[in-house]
Amino acid sequence: MIHKYDALVLGGGAAGLMCAVEAGKRGRRVAVLERAERLGKKILISGGGRCNFTNIHCSAANFISSNPIAIQEVTRADEFVVKDGEEEFRAPALVVATGGLSIPKMGATGFGYDLARQFGLGIRETRPGLVPLLFGAEDSRHYTELAGVSAEVIAACEGQHFREKMLVTHRGLSGPAILQISSYWRKAESILIDLAPDQEVNAGLLEATAPRNIAALRAALRRFLPNRLADRWLEIHEPKSLTNVSLKEVERKIHNWALVPAGTEGYGKAEVTAGGVDTDELSAKTMESRKVPGLFFIGEVVDVTGHLGGFNFQWAWASGASAGRAL
Numbered sequence: 001m002i003h004k005y006d007a008l009v010l011g012g013g014a015a016g017l018m019c020a021v022e023a024g025k026r027g028r029r030v031a032v033l034e035r036a037e038r039l040g041k042k043i044l045i046s047g048g049g050r051c052n053f054t055n056i057h058c059s060a061a062n063f064i065s066s067n068p069i070a071i072q073e074v075t076r077a078d079e080f081v082v083k084d085g086e087e088e089f090r091a092p093a094l095v096v097a098t099g100g101l102s103i104p105k106m107g108a109t110g111f112g113y114d115l116a117r118q119f120g121l122g123i124r125e126t127r128p129g130l131v132p133l134l135f136g137a138e139d140s141r142h143y144t145e146l147a148g149v150s151a152e153v154i155a156a157c158e159g160q161h162f163r164e165k166m167l168v169t170h171r172g173l174s175g176p177a178i179l180q181i182s183s184y185w186r187k188a189e190s191i192l193i194d195l196a197p198d199q200e201v202n203a204g205l206l207e208a209t210a211p212r213n214i215a216a217l218r219a220a221l222r223r224f225l226p227n228r229l230a231d232r233w234l235e236i237h238e239p240k241s242l243t244n245v246s247l248k249e250v251e252r253k254i255h256n257w258a259l260v261p262a263g264t265e266g267y268g269k270a271e272v273t274a275g276g277v278d279t280d281e282l283s284a285k286t287m288e289s290r291k292v293p294g295l296f297f298i299g300e301v302v303d304v305t306g307h308l309g310g311f312n313f314q315w316a317w318a319s320g321a322s323a324g325r326a327l
């Protein structure tokens with residue numbers, strides 16, 4: 001059976017729904033083709049971090065196909081044709097809003113990237129973003145038993161830094177500071193962690209009359225870090241002597257704890273996918289492909305990744321609205 005519309009939207013997440021609502025307001029007949037059994041699943045689960053948007057009361061009910069969709073192919077002659085078994089959807093415009101690769105068990109697929117390649121659009125390499133990092137073997141031996149311990153730190157790499165909470169997990173590090181920096185981290189690079197931002201931990205020990213021993217150093221570090229983390233960190237980084245020079249070196253290390261993560265927890269735990277359809281391929285005003293008129297890419301499938309704090313939904317809403325107003 002053939003269904004004809006003004007526009008087809010592949011993916012009923014934040015970006016796809018916003019796009020359909022905006023196009024619908026302008027009288028366009030839009031079909032949202034969604035493969036999962038439920039629309040907008042990520043909108044519903046968000047907030048575990050810092051969900052910054054205030055409501056989801058935009059209804060796209062008029063535009064939604066109620067059938068689960070397993071799209072087999074998309075072709076284009078004079079219009080776009082999307083085939084799903086015996087069903088065929090046709091429209092002069094196609095909006096790809098299939099999201100990224102993060103959380104495959106919620107319906108994430110690489111279909112949007114396949115479509116971009118099929119139509120000759122460039123893709124920036126994808127990688128998990130906003131994702132916990134894994135300890136290397138040695139750090140794993142030292143720190144995983146501290147799972148659950150957290151501290152406010154500054155995590156830095158690639159010229160970026162984030163001052164937020166860090167959480168030790170059974171496999172590595174998480175918490176907002178680590179999730180934020182993970183979006184910049186590249187394999188084999190180190191991240192630097194400032195364990196006592198804005199503090200001079202050893203200042204007291206450097207005074208002439210102060211007792212100078214490991215217990216005093218441990219007590220100084222415990223003022224800024226949870227005891228278990230302070231004790232373990234000092235065990236691993238215990239100086240051979242307590243001269244002024246070595247105390248200054250310990251201070252430097254406290255503010256520059258260098259770790260080389262073995263990797264990330266992967267797309268299964270990533271809040272977003274970094275990379276994606278190259279923004280150079282798209283009109284910044286409408287999100288339409290410069291090469292293929294009528295083909296749009298919006299939301300997470302595009303190479304735009306936000307920080308924690310609502311920025312990814314903001315991108316999904318904004319890019320969806322821009323495309324919806326251009327259909």
Ligand SMILES: Cc1cc2nc3c(=O)[nH]c(=O)nc-3n(C[C@H](O)[C@H](O)[C@H](O)COP(=O)(O)OP(=O)(O)OC[C@H]3O[C@@H](n4cnc5c(N)ncnc54)[C@H](O)[C@@H]3O)c2cc1C
Binds near residue numbers: 015103111112270
């Ligand atoms: C646990 C978690 C918490 C988050 N919290 C926040 C937060 O608090 N604030 C924030 O800004 N961002 C948050 N995010 C990120 C945010 O959810 C995403 O950036 C946003 O949902 C992306 O919207 P999208 O529409 O581009 O993609 P998605 O929401 O992923 O929607 C894509 C849709 O396309 C469908 N689809 C995929 N392949 C096909 C196909 N072949 N055919 C048809 N349909 C297909 C999928 O089933 C899905 O419904 C969070 C993400 C996660 C995983």
